[in-house]
Amino acid sequence: MRKVLTLLLALVMAFALSACGGKDESSSNKNDNATINRTTIQAGTTDGTNDPVGQPSASPTVDHDGSPDVRIKLIFDNEEYIVKMYDNPTSQDFLSTLPLTLTFKEYGGFGKLSILDKGLITEDAPSGSDPEVGDIGYYAPWKDVNMYYTDWNYSSGLIKLGRIESGLEEFTKKLKAMHDDFTVNIQKMN
Numbered sequence: 402m403r404k405v406l407t408l409l410l411a412l413v414m415a416f417a418l419s420a421c422g423g424k425d426e427s428s429s430n431k432n433d434n435a436t437i438n439r440t441t442i443q444a445g446t447t448d449g450t451n452d453p454v455g456q457p458s459a460s461p462t463v464d465h466d467g468s469p470d471v472r473i474k475l476i477f478d479n480e481e482y483i484v485k486m487y488d489n490p491t492s493q494d495f496l497s498t499l500p501l502t503l504t505f506k507e508y509g510g511f512g513k514l515s516i517l518d519k520g521l522i523t524e525d526a527p528s529g530s531d532p533e534v535g536d537i538g539y540y541a542p543w544k545d546v547n548m549y550y551t552d553w554n555y556s557s558g559l560i561k562l563g564r565i566e567s568g569l570e571e572f573t574k575k576l577k578a579m580h581d582d583f584t585v586n587i588q589k590m591n
Contacts, residue, residue, distance in 0.1 A: 472566065473499065475548075476586040478579070482572050483590070484537055486563040491539050494522040495546070495562055500588045503546060511551040513576055515585070520544040521560075529557040534573055535565035548585075550576035 471486045473496070486492050503515035512532070523541045531554070532538055538547045541558045550573045565572050 471496065472590045473563070474588050474590055476588070477505075477583055478575060480568070480571070480575065482565055483567040484563040485566045487561055489526065489560065490522045490524050491526055491541075491560045492562045495539065496589065500586065502584055502586050504582050504584050505548065506582045507580060508547070509553075511553045512547045512549040513579070513583075514540070514543075514545045514547045516543060516545045523560065526560045529555055530559040530561050531555045532559060532561070535569045536561055537563045537565070548576060 471488075473484045473486060475482045475484060486496065503517075505513040505515045508514045520541065521539055521544070526541070530536075530538060532547070532549045533552045534549060536547075536549045538549070539545070539560045539562055540547055540556065541560060546562070547559075
């Protein structure tokens with residue numbers, strides 16, 4: 402019995418090693434050069450590659466990890482909240498519409514939404530996303546911008562635009578408490 406278990410363990414280890422050894426050199430170098438940090442993973446990238454969902458967008462400044470850095474501010478109910486934008490075509494298209502004032506309303510007990518007059522670019526977008534508290538997203542099927550105050554399920558057609566960077570707890574409480582429609586002024590930060 403002991404020999405059988407030893408042989409079985411050796412076979413499992415050999416299989417695992419052979420599965421790991423099948424990478425080509427270019428993918429190995431790509432993974433060696435990729436920097437995975439906690440912020441990137443939380444923002445939607447799971448593999449550290451140049452996935453358009455999780456990388457911050459281009460601007461004059463650059464983050465400590467070398468990725469470009471763009472922020473916008475949301476102003477409503479006499480408060481200002483900073484959003485770090487992601488680098489994807491949909492976010493870039495949204496940024497091109499700013500400054501903008503949108504009217505948001507409650508939707509589903511997990512967020513607030515505002516339907517845009519014109520849809521945003523969705524090329525190279527993921528098929529969907531799993532929104533978390535503080536995410537700002539664009540739901541392509543309805544052409545609406547969403548602000549999430551509760552984690553929500555994977556949504557097909559949802560593209561993350563950015564994430565609240567300052568005042569997340571207050572932002573969450575305020576959104577939950579707002580039951581009537583309200584306007585949000587959205588501006589690029591210099």
